Structures are given as structure tokens and as C-alpha cells.
Amino acid sequence: MGNAAQYQTVPKEEDEIPSKLALPLTKGTESSAGNPPELIEAKKQLFIQELKQKYKLLCGASHSIAFVRDRLRCTHKVFVQGGIEILSTSWLPLQSHNDVLWDPKVKSKRRLVLGEIGSGRSTLASQFVYDWCNSVSESFLKNVEILIFLKMRQITGVHSIQKIIKQYLLPRNSDLNESDIDTVLRSCFSVVFILDGLDEYPDVGNKSDIWKIITAQLFPDFDVILTSNHLAEKYQVNMTRLRLTGFEDKAHFEYIRKAVAGDDAMAAEMIKQKLTENPVLEDLCQLPFFFVMFAHISHNNGDFGTLNTVTSFFKYMIECFHNHMGNKTKLFDLKESSHSALEKFAFDCINKQNLQTCWRKADLCRRLGDECYHHYLQIGILVEEEACNARGQTDVTFYHKLFYEWYAAQHFAKCASEWKYEKLNKELQHVHPSNHQYFYRFACGLNHFTAGKIIDYLREKEASDKLAALCILEQGEQVASILDTVRDLCSKEITLEKEPNKLLQRSIVRVLEIASSNEVIPILCVRLYDCYSTVDLSLWSIQLKLHTTIPVLATLKKLWIRETDRKIGANELEGILHYCSRCLRLEKVWFWGCLLPQSVQADSLSALRSRNVEVLWRIDNNTANQKLDLESGSWNVGDDGKLMTDDDYEKLVQRKEWVTE
Numbered sequence: 001m002g003n004a005a006q007y008q009t010v011p012k013e014e015d016e017i018p019s020k021l022a023l024p025l026t027k028g029t030e031s032s033a034g035n036p037p038e039l040i041e042a043k044k045q046l047f048i049q050e051l052k053q054k055y056k057l058l059c060g061a062s063h064s065i066a067f068v069r070d071r072l073r074c075t076h077k078v079f080v081q082g083g084i085e086i087l088s089t090s091w092l093p094l095q096s097h098n099d100v101l102w103d104p105k106v107k108s109k110r111r112l113v114l115g116e117i118g119s120g121r122s123t124l125a126s127q128f129v130y131d132w133c134n135s136v137s138e139s140f141l142k143n144v145e146i147l148i149f150l151k152m153r154q155i156t157g158v159h160s161i162q163k164i165i166k167q168y169l170l171p172r173n174s175d176l177n178e179s180d181i182d183t184v185l186r187s188c189f190s191v192v193f194i195l196d197g198l199d200e201y202p203d204v205g206n207k208s209d210i211w212k213i214i215t216a217q218l219f220p221d222f223d224v225i226l227t228s229n230h231l232a233e234k235y236q237v238n239m240t241r242l243r244l245t246g247f248e249d250k251a252h253f254e255y256i257r258k259a260v261a262g263d264d265a266m267a268a269e270m271i272k273q274k275l276t277e278n279p280v281l282e283d284l285c286q287l288p289f290f291f292v293m294f295a296h297i298s299h300n301n302g303d304f305g306t307l308n309t310v311t312s313f314f315k316y317m318i319e320c321f322h323n324h325m326g327n328k329t330k331l332f333d334l335k336e337s338s339h340s341a342l343e344k345f346a347f348d349c350i351n352k353q354n355l356q357t358c359w360r361k362a363d364l365c366r367r368l369g370d371e372c373y374h375h376y377l378q379i380g381i382l383v384e385e386e387a388c389n390a391r392g393q394t395d396v397t398f399y400h401k402l403f404y405e406w407y408a409a410q411h412f413a414k415c416a417s418e419w420k421y422e423k424l425n426k427e428l429q430h431v432h433p434s435n436h437q438y439f440y441r442f443a444c445g446l447n448h449f450t451a452g453k454i455i456d457y458l459r460e461k462e463a464s465d466k467l468a469a470l471c472i473l474e475q476g477e478q479v480a481s482i483l484d485t486v487r488d489l490c491s492k493e494i495t496l497e498k499e500p501n502k503l504l505q506r507s508i509v510r511v512l513e514i515a516s517s518n519e520v521i522p523i524l525c526v527r528l529y530d531c532y533s534t535v536d537l538s539l540w541s542i543q544l545k546l547h548t549t550i551p552v553l554a555t556l557k558k559l560w561i562r563e564t565d566r567k568i569g570a571n572e573l574e575g576i577l578h579y580c581s582r583c584l585r586l587e588k589v590w591f592w593g594c595l596l597p598q599s600v601q602a603d604s605l606s607a608l609r610s611r612n613v614e615v616l617w618r619i620d621n622n623t624a625n626q627k628l629d630l631e632s633g634s635w636n637v638g639d640d641g642k643l644m645t646d647d648d649y650e651k652l653v654q655r656k657e658w659v660t661e
Contacts, residue, residue: 164209191222243500308476406442
């Protein structure tokens, strides 16, 4: 799913909104009980008409970076299905975005769609709006009477949901009042609320109707879809959780065909080739925002070359935007105009208790200066939109939240080297890592000298080893300032899991590589949790299921491989043990949850035997550890050293249904 701000939803041309329906009522405050059915139905039809009229304007605005503006198309024409998973006992894939409401695994009226910045949350929400407006036949929304779609960043200072709808969704001259809205909503057999970008809601601390709807205190029978980067656990009670997992190869090809190269197969193949030549870039482009930008820039002869951090990607991307405007407008300054004011403004706004992502145009012009403001407006990094709650005024926002974090990080990176911990703690008290990971990653990539300080701050505040690993990846080869952080990370168990984020997995492996290349940094234990794929002895590496490669780790002490219900053959096991023999400080290897062969060729164990490496195997919590006899290649059962018999092995085989991969 590409970025919603680039490819906006517009109802079909053949479904033009009709002229305003005549409403046989006078403005008043009639209750539902006081309205005859035909009057309620008339109000409902007017309500639906005005909502669709608003959605056409709301989703049809052509906001885009100038670089791709000429290629702008509507969401429904370029919409690409990315990965969606639902949390049951584990994360399970859904086949389509249409499954979000009607899939049997979705058992709650409240659905939380999680996704990091750039994952396509707003694009998905816009597609839902398009589906409803046009009664798309395969959509679960075709039979829904009312769809309420709210961009949460726009809503501030209004607590009543009826007033929010009246003020933000209906025309100013609407004949419907707040009482009418309440009457219509309560008379419907099906209503869906889509609250898009809950993490950007300015009134997050207030007990408004929004929170009552989320927690089912208000309209408990309505279906509610929330999109957010995160949500506090206390609000997730009785809520179905889903997550967006990004683009894979199929989605890449489909987007290139729909939105970039069309039927030009050679151009499409060249774009894909540029991506596959750089594995780090390929992992980064799992996130739809980055892939959309990469595809358009590459198609326009951009060259990302060996860029291998999100910071270098973003910096090059912005350079392309400026160069493009310079080519189109001779008077356009190719260099970014002085943007220190924009950087300071972004940092001041991001460091507030209630995040603000939308501002009055007049206020922003005063803060930045007209020249700076119009410079970024012309590029498309700043976007103007009609103020929903003030007649005749214009609101301004960043084209994408990532630009917000980029400019805020620019200011922070310049100041961080001079700030001591107390100052750092004060200045960043509201910049929560869970909601602003790219801010910290950009800052570490922009200033390598203070990266260690920033990473240590993150780990002390939230013990976020995963974010620390992502920040370490931003260092490239400049690792001198973070060796102490790497040493501390590797002094604890490091877990690689079966999860959708390829770049996170690669960043954790990068930490291991840094430790291994600095032989004084021991790696206590690496746990591979249902993510092992195979071993490649030609490269002396372990391949993970997301195609990440773990090289030989010279300082690794313990390796733990869990593969639930998987059968690992003799050649595969011997390959793993050969790999382990190259890890010169290895003390223990432990296999868990899988079925191993009854014995191993003894001649493949000599290196492990010479260092007295312990090899253990356990199927589940109800079985004992089996220890490999490095002399015979057979397993010992229990603690008495008895060799495993055929009967012993057969009992293990019969415990489960085993899967061969």
C-alpha cells in the first residue's frame, strides 16, 4: 500500500454526487422518538450524501511531492495489497484488506490496525473510504449504511462526536444539526467508524467521545477501525489487533506496473534490478513509503547506488526533490534555503505532551518566514489544506510525518553533542521512542559522534534494544563511538524472531557482526526463534527465513535454535554443526522444538569434540534434554549417559506431526 498523501482516493467519475436533497424538516432538536420513520430516512439520505460529498473533497486533494506530482493517480487505480496479519494465538496472515471486518478470526467490534510510519495505514483507510463511497462489490463496506472517516490529526478542542462530525465532515450550511446526527446514527443497522492516525490525535489526554468510542463506552455495537503506530495497552482490552507488514516482491512489481512504468517491462525490470543489487535498500523498501519514493526516483534516472542507511536514503531523496524543482523552475534555488527555522520549529512541536502535526498558515509563515515557507510548499514537503473548524483559514501540515521527524532530527543532531544527560532527558521528555523511532534513527545517522550517547539514552529510558540496533545500523562503518553499546547489548541474550521487519532483523545481525569483528567483545547467546531457514557452507553462514545472513561469529558463546514442529535432516544438522565449529569460542548449541536425526556422522564432530562443545536437544517441556555424544555421534538420554535406542527415538517421533521445510 503506497502512501495515502500521494495517491488520494476519489470516487468514480460515474458516481458524481447529486445535487443537495430536499429535506422535509425545519432545523430543530427533535428526538428520535419524535421523528416519524420517513423523516429519519430523509435525514439519513441527506447525511450520506453530504458525507460522500465531503469524502470526495477530503480524499481527492492532489497533495504530493512535486517529484511525483506529474504522475499522480487516484488510490483505487494504484492501490496495491500489502501484507496484513491478525493476532490470534500468533500472528496469522489475512488474504485481503477486505478481511479486516468480516474474517472469522476478527472477533471484536474494535479493530486496531498497527503499522509504523510509512507502512500505508492512511492509504488503507482511504481505500476503505473509496470502497464505501462506490459500493465496491467485493468490499465488506458495500452494505454498510454510514461510514464515519476522521483524520485524527485535524481534530482538536472538540469533545462531542456529534459536534466533531458536524464541524469536520458536514458542509457549513448543512440542514442537519447535532441532534439529527445522533438520531441518524442510532437508527442505522450498520455504522463503521474509521479513526485514522490515532497516534497523531492532539487531544490524546482528554476524555472525549473519541475515547469512549474506542473503549466501547459509546456506540458499542458500531464497528470501529483504528489506525495507529501504537496504542497504550489499557485501551486494547477486547480489541482485535492487526498489523501491516509491508511490501514483498509481488507488491513491488504490481506497484511499478500500476503507478510507475506501466506496460514498459524493461523499465520495470531495471527498477527491480536496482533494488536487488542493494540488500539493505531492498529491506528498507519493504516499507511502502520508501519503496514508492525509490521507484519514482529510480524511474527518473535516480541512482541510490550503495546507500545503506535510512538517513542516507532520506538525504538523497530530498536532494532529488530539490534538483527536480531546479530543472522545472530556473529561478528555483537548487540548495535548500536556510531551514534552521524549520528544523527548530519541527523539534519544538515534536517535543510536546500532545503532538501537533497541523498548524495555521499565518502562524507558520510568521515562524519560518515567507521565503522558507513557500520554498517547502513549492516542493511539496509542506502541504496546505482547508481548515475544517475555521471559516476562511488555511491549515498546513507536513506531506508525510517522516519529513516532520527528519527536520526535527536535524536540529537535535546539531545540539546533542553539547547536551549532558540531564539536558537530554529534559529536552526529549515527550519524544517517546515508540512513536518517534525515525527521529532517533535519523539523529544517529546525521551525527555519528553522538550516536553512542543517544543510543545509551534510549536503552536507559525504555530498554529498547531493538531500536538501539536500528540506530546502530545508521552508523554504517563508523562504529567507534558505539562499541561500548555493542558490548552491553551482546552481554545479554540476543533474540532473532519470526517477524515481518527485515531491516530490524538485519540491524540485529549487524550488531553481532560488529561484536565478532572486534574480538574483545563476547556474544553471550544468540536465540533463533522459528526464523532459521538453512545453512550455507559455501559462505559459512546461517540463512534466516527473511533472507538475512548470519556469518560465522568468532566470539559467540551459545547458540539456541528453536524450530517448532520442524524436521531437520541429517545433512542439515551436520551443516549447522560444521558452521558451529567455525565459531571458535562456542561453548553450547541447543536445539528446541524440532525433530533431529537419531545420530550424526562422528567425523563431522571432531572440531566440536576438541573444544568440548555441548550439543543439546529437547523436543518440548515434557521431555528431557538429549545430549550428543561427540565420540559416537549418538544421543544420550537423560543424565545417566545411556545412548538413545530405536524405541527411544520412535517415541519422540510419535509425539507430533513433523514438518519438513
